[in-house]
Amino acid sequence: MxxxxxxxxxxxxxxxxxxxxxxxxxxxxxxxxxxxxxxxxxxxxxxxxxxxxxxxxxxxxxxxxxxxxxxxxxxxxxxxxxxxxxxxxxxxxxxxxxxxxxxxxxxxxxxxxxxxxxxxxxxxxxxxxxxxxxxxxxxxxxxAAAIGVADRPYPGTPVGLNSPKKDHVKWIQARLNFAAGNRHAVLGGKPLAVDGDFGPKTQKVVVAFQKRHGLQGLGMCGPKTWPLLNAIR
Incomplete structure (x- = not known):
């Protein structure tokens, strides 16, 4: 790629x-x-x-x-x-x-x-x-729309389904796309739209990402998931 x-x-x-x-x-x-x-x-x-x-x-x-x-x-x-x-x-x-x-x-x-x-x-x-x-x-x-920005500190509360924190959600989506080379198996090999909408598709990709990293897979980006997103390079 x-x-x-x-x-x-x-x-x-x-x-x-x-x-x-x-x-x-x-x-x-x-x-x-x-x-x-x-x-x-x-x-x-x-x-x-x-x-x-x-x-x-x-x-x-x-x-x-x-x-x-x-x-x-x-x-x-x-x-x-x-x-x-x-x-x-x-x-x-x-x-x-x-x-x-x-x-x-x-x-x-x-x-x-x-x-x-x-x-x-x-x-x-x-x-x-x-x-x-x-x-x-x-x-x-x-x-790569949002990749390359400085690592983002944890906002203090989890970011999950229907979150109003659009900027955080776009950052999460772009990081997940970059980590997967724009091909998410749970989405049939397609990338996430980097649109700030934490809907079911984003949740599904977050769950898959968490499980790959040994987490429970609750589908929200909390204090355990956030450092993993920052570590994507």
Whole structure:
């Protein structure tokens, strides 16, 4: 199954620092190189959907491209932030990079090219089409409309059938779709609609998800199910 590479960016003239910033979400996993913290992954990183980013873009990668990009990005995690640099893994010593350097490396790895800087935040707007990106997060593509957002804290009460908490329900539906590759056996191999409606179909998928993870399968997302949803990557 193909995967989305989603980019979130804020341009230099939109930040007080005058520098700009960029991060990505690859197949539902956030990646970012941040000053003071270096190369980050998962909930520690601000992905493409983070509100910091005023502009969002997406590109579809093949499984092989996504795997190559992920393997390279994962090897960078923990490296320090280095201004105006692209991460270097070999030859040693390893060296980190800045935000656009890290994102450039992910692009290069996906395309099987030598790791070089492909863009900076200041020139992204003029180059994103040539890099294979389209505007927006690619909502509706590959069932990834809400994947990549920061992990969501448990709201304090279970979310279940006919819940009025539409945003929570959409998040739950998107996570479940991503976990199942958009094919739920209990729905005849079809995905859930990410519509915020916690109806019988969503309940059925939640029950199946809970039972796969050793839970009783009551069909509502409570304190035991919520951490499992956050763990989907």
């Amino acid at each position: 193909a995967k989305l590479l989603q980019i979130g960016i804020v341009y230099p003239n939109e930040m007080r620092s005058g520098i700009g910033h960029v991060a990505c979400t690859l197949g539902g996993v956030n990646y970012e190189s941040r000053g003071g913290r270096g190369c980050l992954k998962g909930s520690a990183a601000r992905g493409a959907a983070h509100p910091l980013f005023k502009h969002r873009f997406h590109r579809v990668l093949t499984d092989a491209q996504a795997k190559a990009a992920k393997e390279w990005a994962d090897r960078c995690i923990g490296l320090t932030y280095v201004w105006a640099a692209v991460p270097v893994l070999a030859p040693p010593p390893k060296k980190g990079g800045d935000c656009s350097g890290f994102m450039s490396g992910i692009l290069c790895a996906a395309e099987g090219k030598p790791i070089t800087r492909r863009f900076s935040t200041g020139i992204w707007k003029a180059h994103f089409k040539a890099l294979g990106f389209a505007e927006g997060l690619g909502s509706g593509l590959l069932g």
